[in-house]
Amino acid sequence: MNLSSVVVLVGIAADGWLIAFMSIRGRRPWLQATFAACALSFLVVGAWSVGRIEGLLSAVDDNLVLGLMLLTHALTAILVLGLIRGAALPRRRAATFLLLAPIPLLAYFAPIEGWTVATAYEGNVLGGFLVVCLGIALGETIYARQASPMFATHAFWLSLGVISLIVAGPIYTYELDFLGRTPLAGANLAAPLALACFARVALQTDPFPISPRPPKGRTTTGGIRAADAIVFDERHPKYALRTAEQEANSGRPTLIVARERAKITTSGVASAAFTPDQHAASRTLTTVSEFLASAPGGFVVLEDLADLSVLSGWRAVLEVVVRLRHVARDSGSTVVLCPSRLTESERKALKGLDLPWWPMADAATEIMAILAQSFGTGAGRLFDSFCRAHGIRRDDVTTDHIQALQDFLSRALTELSGVVGGPAAHGLQVQYEAAASVLRSFASQGAVEIARGKWASRRSSESDVDLVVTAADYWKGKEMEELFAAADAVSEREPLFEKARLVFVEQLGDAGEGVLRMQLARLGKKPEELDRIDLVRIADRATVDLGSLADVVDVPQEKERIQQQIESIRQKLELIAEGEG
Amino acid sequence: MNRVPTKMEGLDDVLGGGIPEGSVVLVSGAPGTMKTSLTYHILHENALDGVRGLYVSLEQSRASLVDHTEGLGYRLEDTGGNLSILDLGTLRKKLTGPTAQPWMDLFKLYTQGIRKSFDYRLLVLDSLDALEILAKFREPRRETFSLIHWLRDLHCTVFLLGELPTDSGPNGGARTAYARHKEEYLADGILHLRLARQGDFGMQRQLRVVKMRGTRHETGYHALVFDNGLKVTRILA
Numbered sequence: 001m002n003l004s005s006v007v008v009l010v011g012i013a014a015d016g017w018l019i020a021f022m023s024i025r026g027r028r029p030w031l032q033a034t035f036a037a038c039a040l041s042f043l044v045v046g047a048w049s050v051g052r053i054e055g056l057l058s059a060v061d062d063n064l065v066l067g068l069m070l071l072t073h074a075l076t077a078i079l080v081l082g083l084i085r086g087a088a089l090p091r092r093r094a095a096t097f098l099l100l101a102p103i104p105l106l107a108y109f110a111p112i113e114g115w116t117v118a119t120a121y122e123g124n125v126l127g128g129f130l131v132v133c134l135g136i137a138l139g140e141t142i143y144a145r146q147a148s149p150m151f152a153t154h155a156f157w158l159s160l161g162v163i164s165l166i167v168a169g170p171i172y173t174y175e176l177d178f179l180g181r182t183p184l185a186g187a188n189l190a191a192p193l194a195l196a197c198f199a200r201v202a203l204q205t206d207p208f209p210i211s212p213r214p215p216k217g218r219t220t221t222g223g224i225r226a227a228d229a230i231v232f233d234e235r236h237p238k239y240a241l242r243t244a245e246q247e248a249n250s251g252r253p254t255l256i257v258a259r260e261r262a263k264i265t266t267s268g269v270a271s272a273a274f275t276p277d278q279h280a281a282s283r284t285l286t287t288v289s290e291f292l293a294s295a296p297g298g299f300v301v302l303e304d305l306a307d308l309s310v311l312s313g314w315r316a317v318l319e320v321v322v323r324l325r326h327v328a329r330d331s332g333s334t335v336v337l338c339p340s341r342l343t344e345s346e347r348k349a350l351k352g353l354d355l356p357w358w359p360m361a362d363a364a365t366e367i368m369a370i371l372a373q374s375f376g377t378g379a380g381r382l383f384d385s386f387c388r389a390h391g392i393r394r395d396d397v398t399t400d401h402i403q404a405l406q407d408f409l410s411r412a413l414t415e416l417s418g419v420v421g422g423p424a425a426h427g428l429q430v431q432y433e434a435a436a437s438v439l440r441s442f443a444s445q446g447a448v449e450i451a452r453g454k455w456a457s458r459r460s461s462e463s464d465v466d467l468v469v470t471a472a473d474y475w476k477g478k479e480m481e482e483l484f485a486a487a488d489a490v491s492e493r494e495p496l497f498e499k500a501r502l503v504f505v506e507q508l509g510d511a512g513e514g515v516l517r518m519q520l521a522r523l524g525k526k527p528e529e530l531d532r533i534d535l536v537r538i539a540d541r542a543t544v545d546l547g548s549l550a551d552v553v554d555v556p557q558e559k560e561r562i563q564q565q566i567e568s569i570r571q572k573l574e575l576i577a578e579g580e581g
Numbered sequence: 582m583n584r585v586p587t588k589m590e591g592l593d594d595v596l597g598g599g600i601p602e603g604s605v606v607l608v609s610g611a612p613g614t615m616k617t618s619l620t621y622h623i624l625h626e627n628a629l630d631g632v633r634g635l636y637v638s639l640e641q642s643r644a645s646l647v648d649h650t651e652g653l654g655y656r657l658e659d660t661g662g663n664l665s666i667l668d669l670g671t672l673r674k675k676l677t678g679p680t681a682q683p684w685m686d687l688f689k690l691y692t693q694g695i696r697k698s699f700d701y702r703l704l705v706l707d708s709l710d711a712l713e714i715l716a717k718f719r720e721p722r723r724e725t726f727s728l729i730h731w732l733r734d735l736h737c738t739v740f741l742l743g744e745l746p747t748d749s750g751p752n753g754g755a756r757t758a759y760a761r762h763k764e765e766y767l768a769d770g771i772l773h774l775r776l777a778r779q780g781d782f783g784m785q786r787q788l789r790v791v792k793m794r795g796t797r798h799e800t801g802y803h804a805l806v807f808d809n810g811l812k813v814t815r816i817l818a
Contacts, residue, residue, distance in 0.1 A: 249700050511690040514683025518676065548675040552668040553691070554643070557698035 005050045014192035015043040038075035042191040049187030067107040073133035074099045080137040121170040137162045150316035154201045161197030164190035204279045207287035208272040229325040229335040234360035237338040243447045253295035258303035281312035289327045296331040306341035358451035364397045369456035374435035402443040497527040503572040507565040539573035585738045588626030591813030601795045609743040610774030620705045620740045625655040628663035634703035636666045639711035643668040685716040708742040729767045769794040
């Protein structure tokens, strides 16, 4: 067998392996189909070439192979365009397939004009088309390498692939022709190398796995209708996640892309976690664009811009943001960007993009400001007592904790009512109710209202400090001091039952206390008799005893959520028991 | 005004197109008047159109309810997961003990919690009387008022099933009260179901739209028949 035939056969085997590899590993059906078509056409042309050289396929129609050769070049250009531009323009990818349009025409004129596979690269219309296809692919890769910080590395591999095709294609054909040797009749020896380069880039830019897969065909607009990329400026991405839940609840396809998979149990919220490598930015872009291509009008939260910046570099992140803005506008979707933990210079650069910038209140700061309006400078002590009682950090407090905070303050006031006099207790109750009302109002606001509204912290900073008479001033500090002491006492002197009650109420709401009392009754204990061993026993039996709470639900996500709550109760009870030991 | 179609032949015409969205509707009647079947029909047929519904059963277990409704031709699996049954009847059997169980809190915990992962637009509570007994209402009128107020805040269409004693008299008598604790004043709508005598030996199920806020509806009794699905027709003398 001829040496060139052996080389082409090895290449055919490599092409076949690459088709299988891409089919299994890839996550973009459009791109996989294009790759498979391109590789398959190279494979068939190679096989025909071997058959021709070895004298096995002399009867095969030369025009058919010429058509396939045209296809390899057009598909190479389409594949390269798809790899570079496909992520930003998923809904316009079909336009690149217009490159296939001249092929039937050229195939029709081939026998008339006497064009053959052996003379394909000669100076005629056919050769011109082939060169234009390879030229488009090469030009696009060179442009991407110069213009795109995110795509520079990928562009190198694509350039290598395209240049190898040019060298082993037209240049090698001219060389053989010049040396008077038999040309390879359409086969391109560099096809496996080029396809390997394309496959490498395809996998490096593949979307992250998304779970659960969003249902297709849902186009509810949700609460935020802007088809744009919006920056939610908040210290921690609390409103971004809360808004994602609300949008998903309203039936809008929703995706959260973050460093770690989002722990949101709302059905319809899909999540993707980016892997810690330098291609995280380009993969994030393809993840979001593929999601929005399949669910136009969707809602996406890109949670950790700072982490992306560390992994892929800030210039790449800026490019992702710009491209995502185009994707959001093209698909009528909303992309929320979370700039928390970005450096000042990065924030400045992000602001330079003129994106809608929504300042969001920080729940902990606002709660402090609201409490300060009623309880003066001691608000911090009250808030710290609450955080200590619930075992949470200030930074982790969200609007979801406001109900628990009200309950906590209410308990502190109840304890205090036996200590201070009637009018003072009444005054504190009035202050508490005023604070509770503002807290409830704050908790009920969504991201849109928060972005537009005046927050307690802003109002308090605007007011004239000298004219403010706080409750602490009014009550001469005495009773307020006692309130703070009562709050401290509530958090520190919690009897075991109270600690267990808080765990149950935190997970199960108002029903939690009743469920705990039922568990106690089963042990034949009263709340004040609860000891560490009982707590261990309740924790041990929680999965079985409380499991029936999940059994009665037939919505899988809700069942899972309740099971998580039960597991959380079990773990927290064990922690309390360990602490008591 | 958006309306929730009952998808029951004849009833939507009586109701002027359906039930106003977000209404709290009391479905009251004596045992055997098909309160469960009627409300399950509304949930099932809407679920087939992608509208999610939650059926909270405090009396029947899920298995028993599914058995009963599948016998009428309402197959749960046809709804594609858009109809959920919350089986508090089974939980009632499992949560036994010497202390009072927090049924009202549990009911609220589930109906609110499920919303996070299953955004239902229709809710059936079967039945208000069972909840009242289980939750041991101390002041039934005040607590019922509070419950209806809470249900209204869910912003979905709610059906409350209420038991009434079996009607007496030749034609069931002219009933003036449709609930035990004046819920009829709190609810936005009332559907009354009864069994009326027909001839010497026959009985006929009948339905009357007593009240439906924001709706011009017919006020007379109509026959409720099951013939390849529930239908509401005129009463033939």
